[in-house]
Amino acid sequence: MSEKTKARKAALREKLIELAEAQIAAEGLSSLRARSLAKEAGCAVGAIYTHFDDLNALTLEVNGRTFRRLGAKVAEAVAESASQPPRDRLIAMSHAYLYFAAEQPSLWRALFDVEMSTEGPVPQWYMDALGGLFSYISEPLAEIFPDMHEQDLDLMTRALFSSVHGIVLLGLEQRISGVPLPLLKKMIAQILSRIS
C-alpha cells in the first residue's frame, strides 16, 4: 500500500469516527446508520467495514474519545479539590461527572448503551478507562475508611460510582424522575457527605 493510500485510509477512518460522534451527539446511539454515515463521508457503505468490524466497533472508538474527555474533566475536579477533605473531593468529582453527562447526554449514554457482551471480552482500554475513574474514587475512600480491607474498598468504590451514576441517569431522564441540575447536585452531595 502506498503512503498516499495509507494516509487516505487513515483520514477516512478519522472522518468516520468524527461523523459517528456528531451523529450520536445529535440524535443518540440508536440513530447511527451505516448508509447515512457513508453518504456523509462520501464513501461506499462497504468502506466503513474495511475500517471497523461493525457499527458497534465504530461506536467503541467514539466512546474511547468520550471516556478520555470525561476522564480529563474528572481529573480537573480532583486537582482543584486536592486540598479539601475526602468527602468534598468525592462530591467535586461526582459533580464533574454530572456536568459532563448533562452537557453531552447522548455521548455519555453511549458509553453504557453500546453492546459489548456479544463481542467477547470488553476491550482492555475500556476497562483501563473505567479503572482510572475508579481509582479517583478509591483514594479519598481509603482516607475515609483507613481500616477497610482492599476488597471491601474496591466494592465500596464500585457501589459509590454506581450510586452517583444512578442519580445522574434517572435525574437526567426527564420522563421518570427528572430533577433540575442544582437539586441533582444536592442529591449527590447528600449521599456522599453522609457516608461514614
Place this chain on the structure above:
Amino acid sequence: MSEKTKARKAALREKLIELAEAQIAAEGLSSLRARSLAKEAGCAVGAIYTHFDDLNALTLEVNGRTFRRLGAKVAEAVAESASQPPRDRLIAMSHAYLYFAAEQPSLWRALFDVEMSTEGPVPQWYMDALGGLFSYISEPLAEIFPDMHEQDLDLMTRALFSSVHGIVLLGLEQRISGVPLPLLKKMIAQILSRIS
C-alpha cells in the same frame, strides 16, 4: 358493537399485551415488532393500532404489569422486615428490587427504556407506581432522620432509590462492571448501612 364483538376485542387486546410481554422478556424491548406480534396473535397489523396508539403505548401496558409485580415483591420485603431497624428495612427492600431485576432483566429494563418524553406527560398511573416505591423508602428514612425537612427527605428518597438502581443496573450488565449477585447484595448493604 355487540357484546360478542366487545368480548373478542378485549380478548385480543389482552392477548397482544401478553405476547408483547413474552417477547420483551425473551429478547428485550428493542425486539418488539408489530408484524411479528400480529402474526403470533393471528390478527392484521392494523388491528394492533385499533387497540394501542403505537408499540410504545403497548409497552406501557406491559410495564404497568411489571410495576405491579415489582411493587408486590417490595411490599413483601417491607412486611417481612417490619420489626427490623430502619436501615435493615431499606436493605431488605433494595435486595427485593435487586432480585426482581436479576430474575426479569428485560422486563425490568423496559420500565426505564420505554420512550415517554415524546408522548407528552408521563401517565398518572406510572407516577403513582413510582410514588408507591418511593413511599416505601421514605418511611424508614424518616425514622433515620427524624429532623430532616420534608423536601430534603424527598430528595434523599430519590437519591437512595437512584443509587440502588445504579448499583443494580451496572452490576447486572456483564460487560461493564458485572458483579455476582452476593457481591451486589453486599454493595447495596454497604451503602445503605453507612448512611447516617
